[in-house]
Amino acid sequence: MKDEIIYLDNAASSKMDEEVFEAMKPYMLDNFAVATSDFAYSMGVEAKEALNDAREKIAGEIGASPDEFIFTSCATESSNLALKGVAEKLSDDGDHIIVSDIEDFPVLNTAKSLEKKGFDVTYLDVDGEGFVDLDMLEDSISEDTVLVSIQHGNQEIGTLQDIEKIAEICEKNDVLYHTDATHTFGRVPIDVNEIPVDLITVSAHTIHGPRGIGGLYIREGTPLKKQMDGGFQENDLRAGVENIPGAVGFAKAVELIDEEENERIKGLRDNLIEGLIDEVHDVMLNGPKERRTPQNANITFHYVEGESITLHLDMRGIAVSTGSACFSKSLEASHVIMGIGGDHERAHGSVRFTFGRFNTEDQVEEVVEATSDIIQKLRDISPLGKEKEE
Amino acid sequence: MENAPYTEKVIEYFQNPKNVGEIEDPDGYAKEGSPACGDMVSLFIKVDDDTHEITDIKFKSYGCASNIATGSIITEMAKGKTIEEAKNITWQQAAEELGGLPDMKTHCSVLAVDALREAIRNYEERHGIGGEKRETTLEVVRKRLRHVMNPMTGLDVIKTNLISDIEVEDGKITIEVDLEEDHQFASAVKEDIKEKLEPRWDVKEVNVIFVGD
Numbered sequence: 001m002k003d004e005i006i007y008l009d010n011a012a013s014s015k016m017d018e019e020v021f022e023a024m025k026p027y028m029l030d031n032f033a034v035a036t037s038d039f040a041y042s043m044g045v046e047a048k049e050a051l052n053d054a055r056e057k058i059a060g061e062i063g064a065s066p067d068e069f070i071f072t073s074c075a076t077e078s079s080n081l082a083l084k085g086v087a088e089k090l091s092d093d094g095d096h097i098i099v100s101d102i103e104d105f106p107v108l109n110t111a112k113s114l115e116k117k118g119f120d121v122t123y124l125d126v127d128g129e130g131f132v133d134l135d136m137l138e139d140s141i142s143e144d145t146v147l148v149s150i151q152h153g154n155q156e157i158g159t160l161q162d163i164e165k166i167a168e169i170c171e172k173n174d175v176l177y178h179t180d181a182t183h184t185f186g187r188v189p190i191d192v193n194e195i196p197v198d199l200i201t202v203s204a205h206t207i208h209g210p211r212g213i214g215g216l217y218i219r220e221g222t223p224l225k226k227q228m229d230g231g232f233q234e235n236d237l238r239a240g241v242e243n244i245p246g247a248v249g250f251a252k253a254v255e256l257i258d259e260e261e262n263e264r265i266k267g268l269r270d271n272l273i274e275g276l277i278d279e280v281h282d283v284m285l286n287g288p289k290e291r292r293t294p295q296n297a298n299i300t301f302h303y304v305e306g307e308s309i310t311l312h313l314d315m316r317g318i319a320v321s322t323g324s325a326c327f328s329k330s331l332e333a334s335h336v337i338m339g340i341g342g343d344h345e346r347a348h349g350s351v352r353f354t355f356g357r358f359n360t361e362d363q364v365e366e367v368v369e370a371t372s373d374i375i376q377k378l379r380d381i382s383p384l385g386k387e388k389e390e
Numbered sequence: 391m392e393n394a395p396y397t398e399k400v401i402e403y404f405q406n407p408k409n410v411g412e413i414e415d416p417d418g419y420a421k422e423g424s425p426a427c428g429d430m431v432s433l434f435i436k437v438d439d440d441t442h443e444i445t446d447i448k449f450k451s452y453g454c455a456s457n458i459a460t461g462s463i464i465t466e467m468a469k470g471k472t473i474e475e476a477k478n479i480t481w482q483q484a485a486e487e488l489g490g491l492p493d494m495k496t497h498c499s500v501l502a503v504d505a506l507r508e509a510i511r512n513y514e515e516r517h518g519i520g521g522e523k524r525e526t527t528l529e530v531v532r533k534r535l536r537h538v539m540n541p542m543t544g545l546d547v548i549k550t551n552l553i554s555d556i557e558v559e560d561g562k563i564t565i566e567v568d569l570e571e572d573h574q575f576a577s578a579v580k581e582d583i584k585e586k587l588e589p590r591w592d593v594k595e596v597n598v599i600f601v602g603d
Contacts, residue, residue, distance in 0.1 A: 305429065307454035311396075311404065324454070343574070344541070381410045381458065383421070383432040383450035 005317045006363045010206065010295060010356035011155055011183055012321060016249070017208040017357065023252040024210065027245040035233075035242050051244050054251035061254050062200065063191040064217050070234040071215050071247050075182040075203035078216040079106035079149075081238065082178040082199040085224035086147045087114050090176075094144035096120045100132050101339040104155045106201070107180050108335075111149070120144065129288040130159030130340050134169060141173045148177050152200075153184040156323060156336040156352055157287030158296030160188060164195045171196040176222065182206060182214075183293055186257040187265075198222045204246070208357055209253030213246030256357075265355045266294035268364050272353055273297050275368035280375050282385065286337060286350055295355040298323075300337075300346050303385030304378040309351055312374040318367055323350040396455055397489035404455040409465035411448040418513030421585065422505040424539045424578060429453030429498045431461055433505040435468075437513050442472045449505065453498055456491050460499035463487050464506050473510045479503065508537065518591040526590050528558050534590075535565075538582045541575040552579070554601055561594035563587055571600040 007015065027050060035051045036044030052066065059069035072078045087097055099111045101123050115121045122140045124132050132150055141148070148170050153160050163179050170177035178199035181190060185202040192200070200217035204210055218224060218237070230239025276299055277283060286298040301309065306322025313320055323334025324347060333347035342350075353367070379385060396404070413434035423430040429452060436446035447469050449461040464484050468476040481503045485491045491499050524530065532548060540550040547553050547567070555566040565583060569576050580598040587596045 303452065305453050305457075308404070308458065311401075311455050315401075315405070381407060381450055382452045383430060384452050 005319055006359070006367060007319045008353040008355065008359065008363075008367065009319045009321050010359075011352065011354035013205045013211065014208045014356045015358055016205075016210055017253065017256055019256060020209055020249045020252045024245040024249040027248050031244075035244060047244050051242055051247050054244075054247040057251040058202070058215060058254050059217070061186070062202075062217060063193045065220075067235070068192075068220055069215055069217050070238050071213060071242060071250075072234075072238055073212055073240075073243070074205075074214040075180065075201050076106040076214075077238075078201040078203075078214045079178070079180055080110050081216055081224070081227050082201060083107065083110045083114065083147065083149055084227055085237075086176055086178070086199070086222070087119055089223040089225040090146040094142075094146045096122070096142055096144040097147045097149065098122045098124060098137065098140050098145060099149045100124045100126055100151065100161075102126050102130055102154055102156075102159075102336045103149065103151055104180060104182065107149050107151065107178075124150070126159075126339055128341050130154055130157050130336070131288070131291075132161055132166070134162070134165055137166065138169050138173070141169070141175055145173070145175050148175055149180070150177075151180040151183075152190065153181070153188060153293040153296075154287065154336060155183050156296075156334060157298045157340065158183075158292035159287050160184070160291045160293060162291075163190070163197060167195045167197045170198075183296070186254060187262050187294055192217065192219065199224075204250035204253050207253050207257055210246050210249040213243050213250045215250070261357060262294050265357075265359070268355050268359055268361065269295060269297050269353075271361070272355075272364050272367060273299070275364065276371060279368055279372040284346075286340070286342070286346070297353040297355075298350060299353075300342075300350045301375050302345075302349055303382045304349050304375060306347075306349055306351055308378055309349075309371070309374060312377070313367075313370060316370045316374075318370060321352045323347040323352065395492045395495075396459075399487075399489045400455060400459040400491065403459040403462040403488065407451075407458050407462040409448050409462065409469070410450065412450065413446060413448050416509075418509040418511075418516070420505045420508030420512055421582075422501045422508060422537065423453075424541050424582065429457045429501055431457065431501045431505040433461070433465070433502070433509045435506075435509045435513060437473060439517075442474065444468050444471055444473065444476055449502070451502075453501070454495070456495040457498040457501060459488055460484050460491070460502040461505075464502050468506055473513065477507055477510055479506065504537070512589050515589045515591055526558065526561070526563070526587070526592050528556060530590075531556055531558055531563060531565075531587065534586045535583065537586055538579065541578060547579065547583075561592050562597070563593060563595070564597045564599065566599050566601045569600050569602040571602075573600070573602065576600055 033043040033047040035048035056066045059066045111121045167177050176198045180201045182203045186207040198219045203214040282302040284300045306324030323337045337347035416434035417437040418435040421432045433449045447465045451458045451461045481500050536546045538547045540547045540552045554568045557564040584596050
């Protein structure tokens, strides 16, 4: 491994910003109190203020009031609470929920778990670029439908769903709408005053914040059953001692992101896609060209396998991920690539590059060069695609 | 990296694979796996007809690191051995030679070993040696079809019930496949079936019929 790595797996997790760390430090070493009531010792009161300030900052990012935002341990917990919380609370009204085929595992596997408990789940197909068909969504809503959960930005191929239209359809049909915004929060604006979405999952570690802290926006009045019993923290919806350093770090991470940075990341991403298409033949972009998250590029290199590509890149100090079955612990190919109508071969050679704050233009050049070289090397030993090259 | 999944030797062979390429007019050839279901290895051998020694061997891989490394080590191990000796090279030996492979990567690395055995079998079939010119019976056909992958599942076509009927008569084999003729994998499956059966010394014709609806 090289000393300095080029990290392009920011969708998996991102490097914590030092300013975030500095903001958290006092709440780990100096103020270690729980967020007590206003009438306790001063360290507890200060802790509570810090927690509330953080809540206000993060809620404000999506135009929500602080009362509508709770902290959780991660995006997975947030989505579990949203789906199970609504489904269980409203089980007398209906037992049907709708999710898309290409949701990330927190939503997908929570839906599957609810299905095992007897709920009826519709998994909506997506088109070749990963978009949900809005007519199909509307047709799928029945009298028994209580919740729709369709993500904002896709974790693998970056597809940005039209959450405004989806939310309007749900509102019109009197169905609650949850969206997993783990890969858009901070990167693509969402305003809950403009979009009638009821629940939003967010996370800190994908935007250079700490791990171990996530959040859930819950529109006022949304019925939700608490999932973990214990104390009355977080509006009595999420028991457990609050992670104050995490919350403070999360707020700092939100503060540090701006539109300029998102534009810069998008520029790097576009240069990478362009560079790879120019330098390497027989490649295809997975996901849409336009309506995609600014940090995501996902490319299939035909005739070669993704784990081999990532391993070679790793040896040159470049960290990326792949949808290849060989790469996953389960040996299953990416359900997202398969979901957009791809076959195993397309998933097999797919590589995801996701950008963050610390990536540079020089890195893009280096990655294009290294990738091009590696693909050539692997194609030389591949039994496929020979006829195309001649 | 202490906890890296691959040993240094695997990485070495992955980075600088040995015996990569193709042999024109090989004496034996095999292709195992399929691009649709994951890894694929093709392997070529030259065999001395008198000594039955493998004089040259080359492979190509569309696969992960363990697939490439195993292809590399297995070709090194087989070179210079007689086909009888080479047939007995096991996956365990190859894995040992590489200093070990992750358990979950067994499937990808076994392919290379299968390819070697299949290439030898292909040589034997062409020359009618081994198994005293064994007749291609229904049982033999079924056995051969276990090496044809069902691209939709990554398992073989027998195990996944993709074959609905097999007839063998006077060297003429007719196989019914439970797929629609215009199915995206139909031609790949057909080609794979023919490749596995046609080289046999007593097979005159292989017909693949698609009966899916």
